[in-house]
Amino acid sequence: MIANRAEPSMTETSSVWGTADVSSGKGASDENFPVGSLLISKALRPHVHAYYAYARVIDDIADCETLTPEEKLARLNAMEDVLLGKREAITRQDSMSAAVLRASLTRTGVPFETATDLIIAFRDDARGVEYKTWDDLLRYCKYSANPVGRFLIQLHRESLNAFPASDALCTSLQILNHLQDCQGDLIRLKRCYLPSDMLALAGASQEDILAGRTSPRLRRVFNTLLDGVDDLNRQASTLPSHIKDRRFRMECAAIVELAKRLTLRLRREDPLAGRVALKRTDAMHAALAALRGWS
Template identity: 60%
Template sequence: MWGEEDVSSGKAAKDENFPVGSLLISRQLRPHVQAYYDFARVIDDIADSETLSAEEKINRLNGMEAVLCKDVPAPDRSDVWTARHLYNSFLETGVPFDTATDLIIAFRQDAVKTRYQTLEELTHYCRYSANPVGRFLLSLHKEGPDTVPASDALCTSLQILNHLQDCKTDLIKLDRCYIPLDLMQEHHVVVEDLLADKASFALRKIFNILLDYVDALNKEAEDLPRLTHDRRLRLESAVIVYLAKFLAQRLRNEDPVAGRVKLSKKDVILSVSKSFRYFM
């Protein structure tokens, strides 16, 4: 998310590149952001469990959705109570419930789907796994519908960047590959190539194709700070856009097969400093 980022992604709440509980969010709204983050983390952990079966994952996700949307009695478990807390938050703020239930749609898919044939198919997954996070923040801050396309572009960018960062570990731990299979077939690459010590020339070409798409998304996302009215959220969104650009560049220059590519402290400092012009 861009604020989850990495509820972000969205992927929603693990290995965050951009912390959800950012100090840039107003103190009044932080409890609601935290409630959303806690819920997203729980359902993400369910979907990414290495011990639950697909059926068990879906049953638990359905249970979380029932508590969130139907106000049914919640079992006495801390993870389920995150759904009740978010239910109360949504009632208080008027944020649409689909900003959470769309995440559940994505995580149900994660429970049973481990491969993506095309970039279009992957982008459709991001529509549910990442974009709702940005829409949650926009709705929480009472931003207008004109901000949604740029937010969706940013969230999809962050999700794909996270897929590239975790391309090897996702395959090892969860047998998931988000790299489109048609690109692999076109460049004579197989999924198992992600398990090598370093990326092959052909796999590197595929990464760059995906990063070209990410660059286009980040370009579209540049409109988000300009369109956002809340000053704190405007600054937050600007920082995240810059961080997405820095991470995309790092993924061009470094090898996510050889090791997880991360942002540096310098990237964060530069992103914040460049963004302060949006706080005026």
């Protein structure tokens, strides 16, 4: 158990964020969607920042190219122990960010599963788990993405009836990110999230992902995945109707719109030829969706 000592304060999160000793090279500029945007109330924003700081650290651990799988698992297990109060935090970013989040979750009453579930997914990343089917990919998203939405819903004390639509949105966002980064993930991390049965059915392989442009057979795989994402986006469209807090409802409406816009871009553009990213016009459509969410 943690010894009798003061928990790290919520104000420590900014310094914790900036002192990583492992890094995936990713930052806020790599996010498609707003992280702790100004639509989140000022009172809740420190808790959102604490959660994202913790999530970034465990993501960096899983993606670190200089750690062995065994070292990654040891660090992730240590993060979980600190988060659950099974060991004392030490002055390293990973354990300190877990301790800060522990203080936040204790204060707000948001379930610890919203944080520990993420570690399940990142353990899979550390082990190099293969995703053979769509269902395998959905299981990964259940732990890697869906807890984020559930954290925000419970932090805002919204109805748990919002969970299905939130899960659909978070899974959509995760799969879209996998499609954007499929080549980089394979080259840098030797990791492929495209289901192997879809690749085989289309006559494609991981070698196609390493090409400079998307082949017709790989485009069939992308389109099949995007068909699934379209279904998820339709489910996600009901999310704002479940949210009572106006500012949070606007945030949800904007992100649902951005997910739909990015899905369209990935239909039309080639993620192997360059990163498919949201544009200013997409942001304008999202802003209009947010305004509609105010009512």
